[in-house]
Amino acid sequence: MTLPANDAFTLGLPHDSSRPSYSLTLRSSSPKLPFVTSTKVSHTPPSPAKVPPAARRPSRGGRSTSPDLRRRVGHRSDPDSSNTNDTASKAKAPPNPSNKLVPVEPIDWEIPRKALHSSIGFFTLYLYLSHGSPRPVVNALGLSLAVIVPADVLRLNFPRFERLYERVLGFLMRESEKNSPNGVIWYMLGVIFVLTVYPLDIAVVSILILSWVDTAASTIGRLYGPRTSRLPRSIWGIPVPFASRKSVAGFLAGSLTGTCIIIGFWGWVAPLGNTDPSWSWPGELSHTFGSYIVPGANAKIRGMIELGLLGVASGLISGVAEALDLGSLDDNLTLPIISGGCIWTLFKLVERWF
Numbered sequence: 001m002t003l004p005a006n007d008a009f010t011l012g013l014p015h016d017s018s019r020p021s022y023s024l025t026l027r028s029s030s031p032k033l034p035f036v037t038s039t040k041v042s043h044t045p046p047s048p049a050k051v052p053p054a055a056r057r058p059s060r061g062g063r064s065t066s067p068d069l070r071r072r073v074g075h076r077s078d079p080d081s082s083n084t085n086d087t088a089s090k091a092k093a094p095p096n097p098s099n100k101l102v103p104v105e106p107i108d109w110e111i112p113r114k115a116l117h118s119s120i121g122f123f124t125l126y127l128y129l130s131h132g133s134p135r136p137v138v139n140a141l142g143l144s145l146a147v148i149v150p151a152d153v154l155r156l157n158f159p160r161f162e163r164l165y166e167r168v169l170g171f172l173m174r175e176s177e178k179n180s181p182n183g184v185i186w187y188m189l190g191v192i193f194v195l196t197v198y199p200l201d202i203a204v205v206s207i208l209i210l211s212w213v214d215t216a217a218s219t220i221g222r223l224y225g226p227r228t229s230r231l232p233r234s235i236w237g238i239p240v241p242f243a244s245r246k247s248v249a250g251f252l253a254g255s256l257t258g259t260c261i262i263i264g265f266w267g268w269v270a271p272l273g274n275t276d277p278s279w280s281w282p283g284e285l286s287h288t289f290g291s292y293i294v295p296g297a298n299a300k301i302r303g304m305i306e307l308g309l310l311g312v313a314s315g316l317i318s319g320v321a322e323a324l325d326l327g328s329l330d331d332n333l334t335l336p337i338i339s340g341g342c343i344w345t346l347f348k349l350v351e352r353w354f
Contacts, residue, residue: 112171114215120191121211128204128273134195141188152182186330194336198344201270206340208261209318214335216257217322221250231323243325254322258339259315267307310350317342 127137155165156179166178177183190210194203225247234240321338322331 110174110218113174114219116172118211118215120187121208124204124207124211125269128200129269131273134200134203138192138195141192145185145188148182148185148188152185156181181330183330183332186333190333190336193333194340198340201265201273202340202344205261205265205343206336208265209258209321209339210332210336212261213254213257213318213322213339214331217246217250217254217319220253221247224249240320241325242323246323246325251319251323255315255319257315258318259311261318262314262343263307263311266310310346313346314343317346 127134151165154161156162166173170178172184173182187210191207194206197203198206228248230244231242231246231248231251232240233242318335318339321335321342324331324334324338326334
């Protein structure tokens with residue numbers, strides 16, 4: 001079906017190909033009512049005139065259909081709410097570009113735990129100076145583990161026993177240990193290992209490192225760690241599995257404490273202990289003016305300078321051992337074993353080179 005050609009409101013549609021095409025343009029006296037012509041006219045629909053939000057009238061019920069007006073009405077009580085988000089975003093601190101430790105919660109000093117941890121070192125020194133045998137200590141620790149391990153299994157599997165256990169001994173536990181084996185188990189296993197495998201003096205030093213180096217590194221690290229950098233992930237391009245939470249402050253404190261332990265023990269404590277070869281390295285530690293002989297290593301280290309160098313090297317060993325992260329292995333187990341083994345190896349190297 002075709003429309004009449006003389007319809008003034010057609011869009012110039014083709015009606016009869018035999019008739020000549022023409023176009024007719026009509027102009028309206030009103031600029032707002034343009035007539036459509038028979039000529040194809042391409043035009044963009046006029047955009048609605050922008051009306052200020054204050055000039056728009058709300059619809060029935062006092063609600064505006066305009067999103068802008070809705071936003072204005074929703075924040076009518078806070079004239080500066082439009083700038084709140086911008087101000088808050090600008091106030092957000094940028095991510096810390098430096099490698100600094102930032103404390104996010106109050107420091108838990110773990111005073112009861114640290115006090116018990118450190119007291120083991122004094123008890124060990126007492127046993128060594130009293131010429132006691134390590135065998136009764138190993139037996140007593142073994143019997144203690146026979147009680148502690150089953151109790152820990154019950155704690156991890158029975159909520160009622162867990163509540164009772166934590167009510168009595170919870171003040172000695174870390175939050176991370178409440179869903180994992182108790183750290184005292186690894187502590188005892190480490191002590192049993194060094195007393196069984198290492199010579200007595202090396203074993204005693206390993207226990208002192210476990211008792212005092214770990215406490216010093218933890219305490220100083222919590223106090224000054226946020227002001228220092230974390231330990232690097234590699235040294236001279238060699239990857240080192242340092243724990244991500246360890247700081248330079250804690251590492252220095254642990255190394256300095258280890259140095260003092262080594263110098264103090266082999267400089268003054270070991271000569272007072274049992275010199276029988278069955279209780280120490282083969283041979284005995286004798287002290288003469290300007291000369292020290294390390295037991296079992298048969299290596300002469302001249303004077304206080306040599307003893308100081310030995311102490312610094314062993315202190316660095318203990319600091320590194322304390323800062324290592326060996327996955328699921330507890331540091332109460334790895335610290336005495338690694339530090340004692342490395343110090344024993346160091347003495348063997350000194351024996352061979354000197």
